Every structure is written in C-alpha cells, then in structure tokens.
Amino acid sequence: MRASPWLPVLLILALGAYLLSQGQPTFTLVPREPVVSATLPGTLPPATRALFEQARPATVRVESLDPQTREAGLGTGFFISETGQVLTAYHVVSLGRLFQVSTLEGRTYRATVTAFDARADVALLEVQGRGPFPYLQLDSRAPKVGETVLAIGNSGGDFLQPRRGRLLRLGAEAGRADFPQGTLEMNAPLAPGDSGGPIIDSAGRAIGVVSYISVDGSGQTRRSYAVPVMDGDNLITALRTGEKRDAPVVGIVFDPVHSGLTTPAGGVIGRVVENSPAARAGLRGSAYDREDKLISLGDVITTVGGERTRDANEVIRAIRGAEVGDTVTIGYLRGQQPQETRITLVARATLPGLRE
Known part of the structure; x- marks a missing residue:
C-alpha cells in the first residue's frame, strides 16, 4: 500500500498476522485455548484499570481463514448484545470463510458474518453458542476531543490487553479513499492485532471500532484511528438488520x-x-x-x-x-x-x- 499524502505510512491492522495452517480442502478451524495474562499492566491508573477489568470479558480475539487461499486474519472484536453479536473491523474478516472468536474465560466459538459495511470497515458477527454473553453498551452521545479512551486488543502476542490514550480529533480524513473516512483520531499505541477492538470512554461505553494506524519512520505508532459508533446510528442500525454493503x-x-x-x-x-x-x-x-x-x-x-x-x-x-x-x-x-x-x-x- 502507498502512504497517504499526509501520513508517513498507513497500515490496515491485522495484516501480517496469520492462523496456523492445518488440514486440506476439508479444513475446519480448530479451537485453540488462548493464553490469558494473569498480570495486568501496572501502569494503568486505578480508575482505568477498573474500567479495563469491567470491559475485558466482553472483548474477544477474532480469527478468520479462507481454506482455499489459506489467507487468514487475526484481530479483536467485542460483544454488543447478550445473544452473541460481535462487532469487529471488516478487513479482519473480509478474506475469510471460516471464523472463530475466543473469550477471556477460555472458550472458543464458531461465528458467521451476518452484516458488514466495507467502506466503513465494520462487520457484525454472530457467535454460534448459547448466551447470555457479557457485552459492551454503545454510547448514545458523541465523544469529545481531549477525553481519555481505552482500547483492548491482541497485538504483539498479547491477549485482550489494554492500550490507553487520548481522543485528539473527530471526523479525521484518512488521506486514502480506500480507508474509512470521518474517524476518531487518538494517540493510543495500537498495533496489528488490535483491529476491530473497542474504543471505550470513561463511562465504560464503546464509542468506536479500531480500524487503522499511522506509523513514523521507525515503525512506531504515531496515531490510531477508529470508526465512530453510536447506539441507534445509521451504521449500527443497518448492521443489526443484516445489511451487507460492499465497496x-x-x-x-x-x-x-x-x-x-x-x-x-x-x-x-x-x-x-x-x-x-x-x-x-x-x-x-x-x-x-x-x-x-x-x-x-x-x-x-x-x-x-x-x-x-x-x-x-x-x-x-x-x-x-x-x-x-x-x-x-x-x-x-x-x-x-x-x-x-x-x-x-x-x-x-x-x-x-x-x-x-
């Protein structure tokens, strides 16, 4: 991918992360028990740590695979209903045919893509399992510049770990037409594997879905971007009704x-x-x-x-x-x-x- 005119490099999160190859043409995803970190990062302020512990059970690791092309994706997602609806980034699942999600409690479920909006880079999965599942409520208010936000993701080999930052800008333009526009810009240190994860405000409600990052010349994250989501907005309403909007x-x-x-x-x-x-x-x-x-x-x-x-x-x-x-x-x-x-x-x- 070519860099945008004003960002040094744009990377769609989850590229370069692959599932283990298994099987032949009759390939099926095999559950793999996630490694759950027993020690939480000690750098989080007490209020943020409490928020992380509260929200973490509702987030999941998302894996996808196309058994024919062997192309795979690894990212993050989060439950938005107790019945098993999982919100994630579309690019995490766009190349796959088989999907599974892994939870904090060590369970792995198969899932299907029930709706997506490719231009917004958001997809909705339905878990094939019996609930109720812990879930994050979507905020009904617009976020504010300057507020502290919390992301939870799977980058760097971690499993559902926190990334804390501040909301810098609303309605950010990607500089590339094939990336989502009008995103939330943050300084949270996100990386491949965090894509599709939630951006959570201080009230514990989800305000965005992680989509892409910009990095500097040394490969360090410069800015992170998330697609804004609100309870009852046009995007979420379309996903909940099963619409599939391709590019x-x-x-x-x-x-x-x-x-x-x-x-x-x-x-x-x-x-x-x-x-x-x-x-x-x-x-x-x-x-x-x-x-x-x-x-x-x-x-x-x-x-x-x-x-x-x-x-x-x-x-x-x-x-x-x-x-x-x-x-x-x-x-x-x-x-x-x-x-x-x-x-x-x-x-x-x-x-x-x-x-x-």
Whole structure:
C-alpha cells in the first residue's frame, strides 16, 4: 500500500498476522485455548484499570481463514448484545470463510458474518453458542476531543490487553479513499492485532471500532484511528438488520510507483483482475519481462464519470462515490492515445483475485 499524502505510512491492522495452517480442502478451524495474562499492566491508573477489568470479558480475539487461499486474519472484536453479536473491523474478516472468536474465560466459538459495511470497515458477527454473553453498551452521545479512551486488543502476542490514550480529533480524513473516512483520531499505541477492538470512554461505553494506524519512520505508532459508533446510528442500525454493503470496484490493481507521475497525471493500472469488468472492457495493466523489469506502463486512468483523476487515490475515491451496479464512464490513455469505456461496478467480494 502507498502512504497517504499526509501520513508517513498507513497500515490496515491485522495484516501480517496469520492462523496456523492445518488440514486440506476439508479444513475446519480448530479451537485453540488462548493464553490469558494473569498480570495486568501496572501502569494503568486505578480508575482505568477498573474500567479495563469491567470491559475485558466482553472483548474477544477474532480469527478468520479462507481454506482455499489459506489467507487468514487475526484481530479483536467485542460483544454488543447478550445473544452473541460481535462487532469487529471488516478487513479482519473480509478474506475469510471460516471464523472463530475466543473469550477471556477460555472458550472458543464458531461465528458467521451476518452484516458488514466495507467502506466503513465494520462487520457484525454472530457467535454460534448459547448466551447470555457479557457485552459492551454503545454510547448514545458523541465523544469529545481531549477525553481519555481505552482500547483492548491482541497485538504483539498479547491477549485482550489494554492500550490507553487520548481522543485528539473527530471526523479525521484518512488521506486514502480506500480507508474509512470521518474517524476518531487518538494517540493510543495500537498495533496489528488490535483491529476491530473497542474504543471505550470513561463511562465504560464503546464509542468506536479500531480500524487503522499511522506509523513514523521507525515503525512506531504515531496515531490510531477508529470508526465512530453510536447506539441507534445509521451504521449500527443497518448492521443489526443484516445489511451487507460492499465497496464498488472495477477489478484493477494500481501501480503504486508510477501512479500520479505520468504526463498527464493519472492512475496507472498495474494489473487487471481476470474475469473482472475491467478485463471485459479491455483495460490493460503494465507489462514486465521474465526478470520482472518493466516493459511498458499500463493504461492511465485520467477521468471517472467525467471527473478528473490525477492519481490512483483519486480514481478509487471517484469509484467509491458510486454504488455497486452503477455504470461509470472511464477515460484513459493507452500510450498517448485517449480512449473511453463504460464499466458496470461490482461488489469487491465477487472478485477473489482482487487484492488492492
């Protein structure tokens, strides 16, 4: 992934964390007893420590796996109902087909994805087990800048450990169109594995779902970001009613090195996904020789729906401004020849070969 214009590096949490490989085509997830830390961090103030002990039983480790591709995800989630609804980040479960959650008391449950919003990076799981489960209530008020917040997650090999910080900004923009917008910005030291975990206010209510981080040149977390959630808001209402809102795509992977640097500037296609709308429209990616040296650049997308697009980020933003099923006009250069095509957008989940 290319860094956003104003963040040194953006990492979607949970990348690089994998489940153990097991089995063949009939693979099933096997429960693994979590290692529960008996000693809580001694750096927490008494009030925060009490809050952590109260909220920790409602948080879970979330694991996902696609047995065909062997792609896996590891993150965090939290119960939002006593019947077993678990809120987490969509990117933790987006590549999986099998899911399980592990609780503080050492139990492991299978789960299914019942709803999601890909653009908001939030998903809802349903645990296959008998409740009642401990759960976190969602706040009904908007958070305030400056308040202390608590995150609980699974990064660094920990199991449901606290990360404390302060809320710095509301409505933060990611700087990248393929990341959620309008997030809560914090200085809590989050890392891969914490994704999908709760952001908890001083009253013990969840106000956000951890989504992504920015890091400095040494790899240390600079800022953390969470999707805001409120009891009864449009996002939570849609998830509770089972809506599945996928991101619209055409089936292209951009060249992160050359996009935005051509003349005229545009989003350079690095690869076209097989059997995608882009492939059927005849769009072309970059060509390489046997030594992986660039022979020729792919098509350069300069407009989407009549809107000027100067780099890959602007192309993605324009496409995500439409809906699955919409038909958009894409203008591009092949060499120096301007061309145009009309493409109907499809849901990202329908293109397993797409890994943007």
